[in-house]
Amino acid sequence: MEEEWGLALRMDYCRTNKFTNQLLCRLLVCNKEGFWKVDKRDPLAKNPRAETRIGCEAQLYVKLDEGIRKFVVTDFKEKHNHDLVSPECAHMLSSQRKKSPTQAIELDLAASGLHLGQSFELMGREAGGRQCLGFTKLDQKNYLRTKRQQSLTYGKLDNEEQITNMFWADAQMIIDYVQFGDVVTFDTTYKLNKEHRPFASFVEFNQHRETVIFGAALLYDETANSFAWLFQNFLEAMSRKAPKTLFTDQDAAMAKAMPIVMPDTSHRLCTWHLMQNALKHVNCLFQDKGVKGVLNKFLFDIEDENQWKLE
Structure with a gap:
């Protein structure tokens, strides 16, 4: 639904029962809600961070109804003070960038032989374009870094x-x-x-x-x-x-x-332990090369169970 709306949600507030840890209420807001504090960085920075908080008041408040044991909407503000993201770019929203279990396995395999950019390009082509992946190259980099550290x-x-x-x-x-x-x-x-x-x-x-x-x-x-x-x-x-x-x-x-x-x-x-036990207990028989050859044949040359019984 977020993708259809072209917006990203943020969990702003929640309250739980301190004894049972049961969720009692939750406030969901637009990712552009509120304002950042005054930026104290150098104003002459070459690549200043884009402004992402513009005071959007759209929100959804849900509360647990103790009588029916279900969550009900008690407050909803629909209107945004900004344009919504187009469907073509909705996959770039933070809440939309997700990796499926299959994609995670492919990332693990590609990381063993391909550079980061090559593996991302490969998966993009398989999916029909990078916009169809559901995650960005930065998400891929963070995922692989986490896997290496885990x-x-x-x-x-x-x-x-x-x-x-x-x-x-x-x-x-x-x-x-x-x-x-x-x-x-x-x-x-x-x-x-x-x-x-x-x-x-x-x-x-x-x-x-x-x-x-x-x-x-x-x-x-x-x-x-x-x-x-x-x-x-x-x-x-x-x-x-x-x-x-x-x-x-x-x-x-x-x-x-x-x-x-x-x-x-x-x-x-393990065959190594079997051979060591044979050498330990019947070492005298191994002086005969024929006996050693027969044992090696049973251990390494016969793969069929019926053939092994016949031999």
Whole structure:
């Protein structure tokens, strides 16, 4: 409706119930309502800021009717003291500049290989013109800056309010997970920090077979509860999208926590750990190159389940 009117609204005032936080009333005004204070900047500025407040009195006041539990209009002033924006330029109003979820994904993908101007031009051509995008190049720049600065960190406290487990993932990790997160390898390392605490990581390959990291964590211990907490926060950071397959080592606590948090995810064992266990327990058999070749064939050359059973 704002686009049809050619104006932008601003929320000027509201009142809420201090006990329930229920909205009681709201005043909506034109974005040109009121006046700015006296500009104290240099009057000789080359690019002075345009005047945007000209005392427009158009407004809409709504109030909650306690009897019917609905908002009703109690005051409405329709007349503006300025010309409205034409439909061709209405998309430039601040309240009209919005990005759809699909556009946000395209911006994330374009930012990985195109300059800011190139990605904006590309999306404009796909939409039939920049005027059809619904946002400006400045909105795009601010969005990408926010994504780069954004990171997610989750911490778990014990009864003494001390941090025991910590998980984090930044914006790039989340973007990578959207593209390559169907199969994830999860593993922990030991005694590589001064506290001798397990360090856990979620990793996989991209389309160039380069290692990408989806998230990392420092854990207090390797119990099923700690892994369940970690998997839950990993899914929370990744918009509740669980991987289709998760590769781990043969840790029993991981195997116990996985079905609880990710019941639809297939649990598989990492081939590196399988080979290490084979070398540890039946190293004598690996002196025979034929036995080693057969094992390698089962692990790496057979992709069909029926063929694997026949072999």
